[in-house]
Amino acid sequence: xxxxxxxxxxxxxxxNDGGSLTAVRMGLGWQAAPRRGLFGSRTREIDLDAxxxxxxxxxxxxxxxFRHLVSDDxxxxxxxxxxxxxxxxGGDDEAILVDLARVPVHIDxxxxxxxxxxxxxxxxxxxxxxxxVDETNGQELARYxxxxxxxxxxxxxxxxxxxxxxxxxxxLGSPANGRTFQDLMPAILPVL
Amino acid sequence: xxxELVRGQNHPLSQVRLEIRISAGTPIVASATxxxxxxxxxxxxxxxxxxxxxxxxxxxxxxxxxxxxxxxxLAAMPxxxxxxxxxxxxxxxxxxxxxxxxxVAAPFVAVTGLDGSEVASYxxxxxxxxxxxxxxxxxxxxxxWKVRAVGQGYSGGLAELFADQGLPxxxxxxxGIHDAVARGLARSVPAPQRTADGDRTRQTAxxxxxxxxxxxxxxxxxxxxxxxxxxxxxxxxxxxxxxxGSSDPSxxxxxxxxxxxxxxxxxxPGRQTAxxPPPPxxxxxxxxxxxxxxxxxxxTGWSMDERLYNQVWGxxxxxxxxxxxxxxxxxxxxSRMEKELDQALSDPRNRIGGSGDAAREAAxxxxxxxxxxxxxxxxxxxxxxxxxxxxxxxxLPPAYARWDNPVWHAYRVPMEIPMxxxxxxxxxxxxxxxxxxxxxxxxxxxxxWIDSGSSGSFDESYxxxxxxxxxxxxxxxALAARLLxxxxxxxxxxxxxxxxGSGAQALAPLVRSGVLAGPPALGAAGVTDVLxxxxxxxxxxxxxxxxxxxxxxxxxxxxxxxxxxxxxxPHGFDDRAVNQLRYLADEGPAVGVHLMMVADxxxxxAYGPLxxxxxxxxxxxxxxxxxxxxxxxxxxxxxxxxxxxxPGSQVLQQVLTLVAAAxxxxx
Numbered sequence: 096x097x098x099x100x101x102x103x104x105x106x107x108x109x110x111n112d113g114g115s116l117t118a119v120r121m122g123l124g125w126q127a128a129p130r131r132g133l134f135g136s137r138t139r140e141i142d143l144d145a146x147x148x149x150x151x152x153x154x155x156x157x158x159x160x161f162r163h164l165v166s167d168d169x170x171x172x173x174x175x176x177x178x179x180x181x182x183x184x185g186g187d188d189e190a191i192l193v194d195l196a197r198v199p200v201h202i203d204x205x206x207x208x209x210x211x212x213x214x215x216x217x218x219x220x221x222x223x224x225x226x227x228v229d230e231t232n233g234q235e236l237a238r239y240x241x242x243x244x245x246x247x248x249x250x251x252x253x254x255x256x257x258x259x260x261x262x263x264x265x266x267l268g269s270p271a272n273g274r275t276f277q278d279l280m281p282a283i284l285p286v287l
Numbered sequence: 288x289x290x291e292l293v294r295g296q297n298h299p300l301s302q303v304r305l306e307i308r309i310s311a312g313t314p315i316v317a318s319a320t321x322x323x324x325x326x327x328x329x330x331x332x333x334x335x336x337x338x339x340x341x342x343x344x345x346x347x348x349x350x351x352x353x354x355x356x357x358x359x360x361l362a363a364m365p366x367x368x369x370x371x372x373x374x375x376x377x378x379x380x381x382x383x384x385x386x387x388x389x390x391v392a393a394p395f396v397a398v399t400g401l402d403g404s405e406v407a408s409y410x411x412x413x414x415x416x417x418x419x420x421x422x423x424x425x426x427x428x429x430x431x432w433k434v435r436a437v438g439q440g441y442s443g444g445l446a447e448l449f450a451d452q453g454l455p456x457x458x459x460x461x462x463g464i465h466d467a468v469a470r471g472l473a474r475s476v477p478a479p480q481r482t483a484d485g486d487r488t489r490q491t492a493x494x495x496x497x498x499x500x501x502x503x504x505x506x507x508x509x510x511x512x513x514x515x516x517x518x519x520x521x522x523x524x525x526x527x528x529x530x531x532g533s534s535d536p537s538x539x540x541x542x543x544x545x546x547x548x549x550x551x552x553x554x555x556p557g558r559q560t561a562x563x564p565p566p567p568x569x570x571x572x573x574x575x576x577x578x579x580x581x582x583x584x585x586x587t588g589w590s591m592d593e594r595l596y597n598q599v600w601g602x603x604x605x606x607x608x609x610x611x612x613x614x615x616x617x618x619x620x621x622s623r624m625e626k627e628l629d630q631a632l633s634d635p636r637n638r639i640g641g642s643g644d645a646a647r648e649a650a651x652x653x654x655x656x657x658x659x660x661x662x663x664x665x666x667x668x669x670x671x672x673x674x675x676x677x678x679x680x681x682x683l684p685p686a687y688a689r690w691d692n693p694v695w696h697a698y699r700v701p702m703e704i705p706m707x708x709x710x711x712x713x714x715x716x717x718x719x720x721x722x723x724x725x726x727x728x729x730x731x732x733x734x735x736w737i738d739s740g741s742s743g744s745f746d747e748s749y750x751x752x753x754x755x756x757x758x759x760x761x762x763x764x765a766l767a768a769r770l771l772x773x774x775x776x777x778x779x780x781x782x783x784x785x786x787x788g789s790g791a792q793a794l795a796p797l798v799r800s801g802v803l804a805g806p807p808a809l810g811a812a813g814v815t816d817v818l819x820x821x822x823x824x825x826x827x828x829x830x831x832x833x834x835x836x837x838x839x840x841x842x843x844x845x846x847x848x849x850x851x852x853x854x855x856x857p858h859g860f861d862d863r864a865v866n867q868l869r870y871l872a873d874e875g876p877a878v879g880v881h882l883m884m885v886a887d888x889x890x891x892x893a894y895g896p897l898x899x900x901x902x903x904x905x906x907x908x909x910x911x912x913x914x915x916x917x918x919x920x921x922x923x924x925x926x927x928x929x930x931x932x933x934p935g936s937q938v939l940q941q942v943l944t945l946v947a948a949a950x951x952x953x954x
Binding site: 200 | 605612620660921
């Protein structure tokens with residue numbers, strides 16, 4: 096069962112059977128805009144990048160993005176940069192895996208963001224989505240559709256934060272502008 | 288009723304279709320010989336053995352096994368046969384196993400009816416050096432068959448036994464039997480079960496009950512024995528209307544030892560002889576909430592060598608990352624406490640009363656709580672990594688193992704170059720007891736620099752430069768010996784430059800055992816000579832490679848990897864020698880010429896920045912533990928501890944002796 100999340104909606108990452116999640120994956124998929132004109136071979140690739148920022152008490156401690164694929168503690172891993180997007184079949188083009196049990200004790204929030212590295216706004220991107228998957232069984236926990244996004248080049252997708260003994264995911268969907276996650280830091284801080 | 292026979296005792300047999308069940312604690316060979324009225328076997332065709340398991344009325348199994356069932360149909364025996372001797376023998380030592388019956392449990396032999404009811408049994412006790420024994424004999428006496436417990440052992444094995452029975456080619460026959468057994472063992476695991484015609488008929492038959500479930504069938508009841516049965520294992524009475532007729536010898540050609548219904552597996556359950564390529568060992572599934580039980584080699588790779596290499600590097604990364612998590616948490620806790628203490632100090636409300644103290648106390652408690660949590664997470668990971676190290680370390684091959692690992696005592700000169708070699712141990716201050724083997728790939732990609740300089744962090748006792756220099760040289764020798772040992776014979780050559788002879792004492796093991804290419808080069812002339820030869824070698828190989836003519840090197844060219852140990856640099860080096868050394872450091876590794884410098888950088892400071900690239904290109908190792916190595920993931924400073932031979936151990940000498948012996952044999 097998939098929850099289509101709306102902005103600001105929070106879901107607790109508890110399994111249906113009461114056990115808490117141990118590993119989740121934030122997947123990002125998109126499809127480049129269709130090519131037009133005579134020169135079909137001229138590329139109009141769109142490069143979206145998924146990033147995860149690890150916060151301890153509102154201070155950024157570590158970042159996982161295409162230039163730093165694994166957090167120092169090893170709990171958050173990026174599967175690698177995808178420069179062109181997928182074929183739009185719904186698969187993840189970039190993914191960030193989070194081993195929640197191994198996240199260091201002082202990290203209390205992990206924020207997932209998406210940036211358009213090549214500068215196109217989300218209006219030009221088709222079938223873009225962000226989803227959260229229970230990595231242990233492949234079940235999709237939540238999906239957030241980027242399609243119909245406005246003239247923005249970045250979005251703060253969601254945050255996963257500690258609540259009690261477990262973790263909770265909150266969909267944020269705040270639009271922003273920036274090429275990499277560094278540009279987004281001013282936009283991230285208010286949503287922590 | 289079972290007659291428990293003692294040696295020499297006999298017992299009448301009321302049935303002619305019998306099974307002889309043999310159980311021994313270890314795989315043994317069961318055979319049978321037929322004898323005429325004089326007790327002599329008339330030829331090899333009168334012996335049923337694993338190489339020729341079937342005789343009329345008799346069949347033995349093709350393999351050595353701990354349990355046997357021999358099928359015997361006395362009615363099918365030719366008239367000339369007056370005696371059937373059941374023989375047991377231990378497989379030859381070539382296939383493993385004990386060499387004498389005295390080393391195994393006393394074999395137990397029972398004669399049973401087809402329904403499993405025991406007629407007579409005999410435990411063969413009192414054997415010692417014998418490796419073959421006549422267990423029982425079935426013999427004709429006035430038209431009836433009887434069984435006798437014999438228990439005659441032969442320390443000369445089957446050959447002596449057959450000779451005693453009058454067989455002319457006793458040795459040849461015994462050798463053939465052992466060969467057949469060895470072949471049977473060799474294919475015992477992977478061989479698919481082949482279904483012979485006889486098998487098919489047997490599978491349709493009702494399974495013979497096992498010895499434990501021997502029914503209360505009246506064993507004395509003779510009944511009409513169906514001599515022309517398709518199988519000797521049909522329960523009696525299953526073919527009640529069968530006419531008595533002449534016996535058909537070919538009817539009893541089924542494999543012996545029926546198990547319940549299916550094909551028979553003769554392999555000893557505890558024995559795996561010719562195993563297929565080993566599957567990667569994987570950790571058994573862990574109970575929920577607990578870490579998996581660690582297993583050595585639990586990583587990907589084509590060989591155990593590669594799996595262990597990957598596993599060690601996986602442990603290295605895990606330790607680096609879990610320590611990073613711990614340090615990050617502690618740093619955060621420290622900075623948060625500092626901030627909160629500052630706030631408590633600057634808050635004017637806290638200047639009166641005890642609230643300031645309370646705020647400070649709260650800040651400290653929060654700090655301690657977070658550090659405790661982080662430490663608990665670290666300890667959990669360390670416990671798992673320690674458990675893993677405890678299974679991995681003993682499983683390491685010599686190239687990866689510490690010198691005190693018993694694997695070095697079983698050292699054999701390898702046939703293949705290992706994937707990597709252990710240069711020493713790495714550890715972090717948070718977990719000093721957990722040592723990660725520092726494995727570097729072979730062939731070496733960088734030269735090594737054993738730093739004999741005192742960098743201030745060293746122990747007072749080594750303030751003496753001479754002692755430190757000696758320790759550095761000992762480290763270098765241990766590393767060179769390890770490299771010599773893990774390369775196949777003749778594929779690694781070590782040259783030594785020791786201009787002042789100051790390393791002679793440390794070099795003694797290499798010199799004495801004769802594994803060096805030549806004696807250590809002394810003086811400036813020796814330095815020049817060795818460097819010139821190696822430089823020419825680099826030039827030659829480079830030219831050949833660049834010209835695409837690697838196969839046109841001069842005949843007799845030594846294709847081994849070369850290692851040059853340089854002691855006391857820059858003593859004895861002129862400017863030209865220094866340039867040659869730099870050239871070797873830059874160009875050598877690509878063409879198999881490696882450098883191991885034992886040097887104090889300070890002593891070479893006169894050369895100024897000229898030598899900086901040289902030092903930078905070498906991997907610096909220290910004779911004393913020093914934290915100067917960084918991991919590739921997080922960049923912690925790891926303490927390196929050199930791999931030295933334990934004091935007083937002879938293992939280095941033993942290994943080098945074997946290396947030297949192999950070298951003279953192969954070259």
